[in-house]
Amino acid sequence: MVSEHIPVFQDERVTIARDEHGVPHVEAKAEVDLYWGLGYCHALDRSLQLLLMRILGNGQACEHLDDTKEMLAIDTFFRRMNWHGELEVEARRLSPNARTFCEAYCAGLNQYLARNRPWELKLLGYEPEPWQVGDLILLSRMVGYLTLAQSQAELERLFIEMVQAGIDRARLEELFPGILDGCDEDLLKQVKLSERIVPASVKWNTVLPRLLASNNWVVSGARTVSGKAMLANDPHLETNRLPNVWYEIVLTCGERFAMGATMPGLPALLIGRTNYLAWGATYTFMDGVDSWIEHCKEGRYRYDDKAWRVFQTRKEVIVRKKQSPCEIIFYENEHGVLDGNPFEEGFYLTTRWAPGQLGAKSLEQAFKMWHAQNVAEGMEHLGQLESAFNWVLADHHGNIGYQMSGLMPKRRVGVSGFVALPGWKRENDWQGFIAPEDLPRGMNPAAGYFVTANDDLNSWGSVKPINNAMGSYRAERIAQLLEQRDKLSLADMQAIHYDVYSRQAEQFMKVLRPLLPDTTPGRILREWNLCYEPESQGAFLFEQVYRALLHRVFGAKGVGEEVTNFLANESGIFIDFYNNFDRVLLAEESAWFHGEKRDELYRRVIATALQVKPRVWGKSQQLPLSHILFGNRMPKMFGFDRGPITLRGGRATPHQGQIYRSAGRLTSFTPSFRMVTDFARDELHTNLAGGPSDRRFSPWYCSDLENWLSGKYKVLKP
Numbered sequence: 001m002v003s004e005h006i007p008v009f010q011d012e013r014v015t016i017a018r019d020e021h022g023v024p025h026v027e028a029k030a031e032v033d034l035y036w037g038l039g040y041c042h043a044l045d046r047s048l049q050l051l052l053m054r055i056l057g058n059g060q061a062c063e064h065l066d067d068t069k070e071m072l073a074i075d076t077f078f079r080r081m082n083w084h085g086e087l088e089v090e091a092r093r094l095s096p097n098a099r100t101f102c103e104a105y106c107a108g109l110n111q112y113l114a115r116n117r118p119w120e121l122k123l124l125g126y127e128p129e130p131w132q133v134g135d136l137i138l139l140s141r142m143v144g145y146l147t148l149a150q151s152q153a154e155l156e157r158l159f160i161e162m163v164q165a166g167i168d169r170a171r172l173e174e175l176f177p178g179i180l181d182g183c184d185e186d187l188l189k190q191v192k193l194s195e196r197i198v199p200a201s202v203k204w205n206t207v208l209p210r211l212l213a214s215n216n217w218v219v220s221g222a223r224t225v226s227g228k229a230m231l232a233n234d235p236h237l238e239t240n241r242l243p244n245v246w247y248e249i250v251l252t253c254g255e256r257f258a259m260g261a262t263m264p265g266l267p268a269l270l271i272g273r274t275n276y277l278a279w280g281a282t283y284t285f286m287d288g289v290d291s292w293i294e295h296c297k298e299g300r301y302r303y304d305d306k307a308w309r310v311f312q313t314r315k316e317v318i319v320r321k322k323q324s325p326c327e328i329i330f331y332e333n334e335h336g337v338l339d340g341n342p343f344e345e346g347f348y349l350t351t352r353w354a355p356g357q358l359g360a361k362s363l364e365q366a367f368k369m370w371h372a373q374n375v376a377e378g379m380e381h382l383g384q385l386e387s388a389f390n391w392v393l394a395d396h397h398g399n400i401g402y403q404m405s406g407l408m409p410k411r412r413v414g415v416s417g418f419v420a421l422p423g424w425k426r427e428n429d430w431q432g433f434i435a436p437e438d439l440p441r442g443m444n445p446a447a448g449y450f451v452t453a454n455d456d457l458n459s460w461g462s463v464k465p466i467n468n469a470m471g472s473y474r475a476e477r478i479a480q481l482l483e484q485r486d487k488l489s490l491a492d493m494q495a496i497h498y499d500v501y502s503r504q505a506e507q508f509m510k511v512l513r514p515l516l517p518d519t520t521p522g523r524i525l526r527e528w529n530l531c532y533e534p535e536s537q538g539a540f541l542f543e544q545v546y547r548a549l550l551h552r553v554f555g556a557k558g559v560g561e562e563v564t565n566f567l568a569n570e571s572g573i574f575i576d577f578y579n580n581f582d583r584v585l586l587a588e589e590s591a592w593f594h595g596e597k598r599d600e601l602y603r604r605v606i607a608t609a610l611q612v613k614p615r616v617w618g619k620s621q622q623l624p625l626s627h628i629l630f631g632n633r634m635p636k637m638f639g640f641d642r643g644p645i646t647l648r649g650g651r652a653t654p655h656q657g658q659i660y661r662s663a664g665r666l667t668s669f670t671p672s673f674r675m676v677t678d679f680a681r682d683e684l685h686t687n688l689a690g691g692p693s694d695r696r697f698s699p700w701y702c703s704d705l706e707n708w709l710s711g712k713y714k715v716l717k718p
Helices: 031-057 069-081 087-091 096-113 119-123 133-145 148-164 169-175 360-368 375-382 473-483 490-497 503-515 520-526 537-559 561-569 578-585 598-609 705-710
Strands: 006-010 014-018 024-028 211-219 230-237 247-253 256-262 271-274 277-283 289-297 300-302 308-310 312-318 326-333 336-339 346-353 389-395 400-405 441-443 449-452 622-627 642-646 658-662 665-671 673-678 684-688 714-716
Touching (some): 006 031, 014 031, 031 119, 031 247, 148 346, 211 400, 211 473, 230 271, 256 673, 277 375, 400 449, 503 578, 537 578, 622 665, 642 705
Antiparallel strands (some): 006 014, 211 277, 211 449, 289 300, 300 308, 312 326, 336 346, 622 642, 658 665, 673 684
16 A cells, blocks of 8 residues: 555645655546646656656757757757647647546646756756646657657658669669559659758757667466466667656556556556556557658649649747747648758658647547456557557456557558658548558467567558568567467566577578688687677677678668768667668678679678677677766766666667667667566566656666666566
């Protein structure tokens, strides 16, 4: 009971107290007061995170944080996305019940923030306005895009750059098989790109983490020791930031409870469980972002074969601390925002993200999960979310399920959405959206489990939302581990979270092993157990060869050394979409090999790549954890930054351990939060890369980090 914990707040409606792990427990007599308590807790522990996210989302970084050229680029990006537009219009789409819950959440936030403004923002002179329902819509839009849809948009932009660089159709088809229908290469070569993948021009993601690679799986009671369904989830995202993006909480109202992970600024449990239902999420690579080629002149765009239309204009004024305000004009039409100046005749792109200016329905359905009694009801609610996710579910009856969510555009037959099409051909317009029941989904499969790991799940639906997925290596490995035991325990599920065996390396080593030289590095790599353990020299040497293969095949004779270096060193393209590149590298013959035999190409790459002194993988896996505002700016002795820590795993292991640079800064993919639940008990087993609080001097700032590193799980109970 909450009364056994450390008191935080109490009145006649709500009691809030911390358990021994610092996780807040909210007890309320009415459901609406739970959301008040959730808002109060988010403000109590994550006020800095909350306010920084809202500042960024509104494009006000130059006004409130730091008036620099880089910050102006950040503000311009967020103003371009226009997530702050028509917030109250969208908020009016909420049902009266959902609006009441949102208002209660804001009231909880505002009650705390009225007396407690983060001292970090006081130093900057920032006076926050009270939170309103529209702010929740804003954050809902941001979380749905950053960087879920962003990664798809980046790959589609890279494709255009490849066409403009002269990559022939045969090589493009190998990288992007079956999704290039409608591609007019001559037209794409004429498109003017004002923002290019190389180099990156916007460093916007300093506060908001990349939300991309994750694992989740669910197992029926027929395959568990307890005889009850079990569910596991470990969202992989950026962990080199403090605080962690996730915020754990336990909510209780009468006999009903909910516990799991929330995200400050969103008034609902995102992943976790109730008495009756558990659910976990991964990102699905649904293509919900499309671009169109617009023929522009004199401020107009070609609408069809006969008509030209004037763009709608949106003026944004970015207030700056130290300089005059900056006025920016965005040009928009039914296809989105134009990337260019329509008064300079030429071909430009407009781009649209399907959820766009929405967000209310996602909040509406999230509230309904509190009352969902079983997997079928949960699938119905989660399937209507506007952003793209893979959901696995389990209920107390023993059912398990999988449901994809997201707005998938209805496109004309024969096109995938990957290639930019002429905007003046009306048949290229979207024709509405696919119904949730037609998206990939299923219940109680014969195998007794579902696994999703950002892989291709199109086979579970009547439509194909995914045109570029991550490789299936992680999903295959998790399924392999599930199949190894007739009956799975809670400890088995936890062990899978920490597995570092690479099926990607397994596939490559089948080719590499016979070609390795009889040298010390060659012998080490030949005998490698294919596990990315911190002490492994084989993992280090394999990565040397793999990286060299990418550069050899896609570098000088491909997209160019400069582009390849950027993709490898300053972007997530080779990490997000390694499946596309592996398809080429593992092929026996490829146009990318330019007539050279694969084995001979590999031998030449190996000879150069293994001319290094072997070292342990952990030396390459040192990751500092940086404070979201003061990261790398304060003396280490002050404790805002922590680490460096050593990450286990690689790009394709169930426990991912990816460290790379993106948009000019260090970032990572690794399990930020882990949870496992067995319906035999009302418990949730979790650990978190950080702690409950963003307050540096709180005992809960990094209180769970050691558990996260060592593999120890705390237990949350209602």
